[in-house]
Amino acid sequence: MNDRGLLIIFSGPSGVGKGTVRREIFNTLEHDFEYSISMTTRKKRASEVDGVDYFFRTREEFEKMIKNNQMLEYAKYIENYYGTPLQYVNQTLDNGKDVFLEIEVKGAAQVKEKMPDGVFIFLIPPDLDELRERIVNRGTDSSEMIEERMKVAQKEIEMMSFYDYAVINDKVTLAAKRVKDIIAGEHFRVERVIGKYLKMIQEYNQ
Amino acid sequence: MNDRGLLIIFSGPSGVGKGTVRREIFNTLEHDFEYSISMTTRKKRASEVDGVDYFFRTREEFEKMIKNNQMLEYAKYIENYYGTPLQYVNQTLDNGKDVFLEIEVKGAAQVKEKMPDGVFIFLIPPDLDELRERIVNRGTDSSEMIEERMKVAQKEIEMMSFYDYAVINDKVTLAAKRVKDIIAGEHFRVERVIGKYLKMIQEYNQ
Numbered sequence: 001m002n003d004r005g006l007l008i009i010f011s012g013p014s015g016v017g018k019g020t021v022r023r024e025i026f027n028t029l030e031h032d033f034e035y036s037i038s039m040t041t042r043k044k045r046a047s048e049v050d051g052v053d054y055f056f057r058t059r060e061e062f063e064k065m066i067k068n069n070q071m072l073e074y075a076k077y078i079e080n081y082y083g084t085p086l087q088y089v090n091q092t093l094d095n096g097k098d099v100f101l102e103i104e105v106k107g108a109a110q111v112k113e114k115m116p117d118g119v120f121i122f123l124i125p126p127d128l129d130e131l132r133e134r135i136v137n138r139g140t141d142s143s144e145m146i147e148e149r150m151k152v153a154q155k156e157i158e159m160m161s162f163y164d165y166a167v168i169n170d171k172v173t174l175a176a177k178r179v180k181d182i183i184a185g186e187h188f189r190v191e192r193v194i195g196k197y198l199k200m201i202q203e204y205n206q
Numbered sequence: 207m208n209d210r211g212l213l214i215i216f217s218g219p220s221g222v223g224k225g226t227v228r229r230e231i232f233n234t235l236e237h238d239f240e241y242s243i244s245m246t247t248r249k250k251r252a253s254e255v256d257g258v259d260y261f262f263r264t265r266e267e268f269e270k271m272i273k274n275n276q277m278l279e280y281a282k283y284i285e286n287y288y289g290t291p292l293q294y295v296n297q298t299l300d301n302g303k304d305v306f307l308e309i310e311v312k313g314a315a316q317v318k319e320k321m322p323d324g325v326f327i328f329l330i331p332p333d334l335d336e337l338r339e340r341i342v343n344r345g346t347d348s349s350e351m352i353e354e355r356m357k358v359a360q361k362e363i364e365m366m367s368f369y370d371y372a373v374i375n376d377k378v379t380l381a382a383k384r385v386k387d388i389i390a391g392e393h394f395r396v397e398r399v400i401g402k403y404l405k406m407i408q409e410y411n412q
Contacts, residue, residue, distance in 0.1 A: 128410040129410070154410070157406075157407055160400055164395065166396050166400065166403065185371070185388040188388055190366055194367055194372065197363055204334040
């Protein structure tokens with residue numbers, strides 16, 4: 001079975017807990033897919049490792065990659081670039097391995113344009129009051145910023161219709177398990193495998 | 207969460223091993239769905255129990271149900287009717303439980319017309335030589351009949367495109383696990399849940 005791997009796009013509003021669920025999947029669940037490390041121009045924190053947490057690059061290096069179409073998706077937040085290098089994704093998929101991206105909703109929309117046959121999974125808060133609470137508790141945003149984030153979150157949830165799946169983050173372990181089940185089942189979608197089986201019939205009749 | 211349950215249609219060519227995989231799922235895997243018992247007019251065998259293996263009914267009773275639109279699907283094989291009573295399926299789905307049907311390809315096509323939002327899973331032989339071998343080993347068919355069954359099987363595999371998923375029956379335990387993963391993941395398809403989340407936004411803004 002040398003099928004091309006699946007591209008899994010895991011996204012959702014800011015504050016919903018994407019990183020926590022992703023870490024739960026990769027650290028505690030058996031899985032058979034690779035995590036695509038993002039690239040950024042922001043400064044490396046003391047606890048971070050280049051090539052593990054992010055690929056840390058200069059602004060010039062990042063902008064050169066954009067110009068050369070080497071980014072699958074990217075965005076600029078507060079003066080810094082964040083994005084997904086295309087080469088790693090393509091190589092891993094070609095090797096028959098699934099690739100898992102954890103990215104912002106805007107980045108996911110870019111990937112949808114370029115690779116519409118990816119598996120798009122949206123992580124959703126159990127309710128919006130709880131999302132607000134989480135953003136407040138992070139303590140990084142002003143109250144104006146919090147209201148702005150809530151408006152953006154609602155708009156993003158409305159964009160859910162271009163995703164394939166929506167998973168509620170009521171409990172991290174449950175959400176992680178759901179994402180894992182989704183990925184397992186997606187391998188058997190008829191449109192992904194039918195070519196192989198029609199070939200089997202052809203060969204039998206030769 | 208009082209969502210309506212999923213209707214799961216499990217089908218595939220004669221001889222592929224649908225019954226074996228279904229029993230593996232229901233007897234050995236944790237599952238959260240109900241098996242829909244078929245109805246038939248054929249004679250009960252000594253080992254069978256009415257309401258467990260089948261609902262055994264007279265031809266008159268069965269034909270009356272057909273006339274009253276009380277069958278989700280049915281077919282006649284060698285003088286006997288086989289089919290799925292509609293009431294049990296609808297009641298169970300309304301109670302929020304998933305219903306699992308194991309039926310022939312022709313029956314699945316009837317269900318597709320009536321309930322297109324079901325989850326259609328096709329069980330496929332690892333290769334056609336092996337399917338032929340299984341049919342031969344059952345010892346119930348003449349060699350003419352075997353060639354006829356092989357032609358039908360190939361036609362049925364070509365019909366796979368109207369299914370949602372295709373699972374290969376290379377090993378019963380693996381096939382059963384795949385079917386279970388598919389059903390778990392299907393609950394999170396965006397088109398099944400988006401209504402609920404849009405309502406959440408509405409309520410937050412009230």
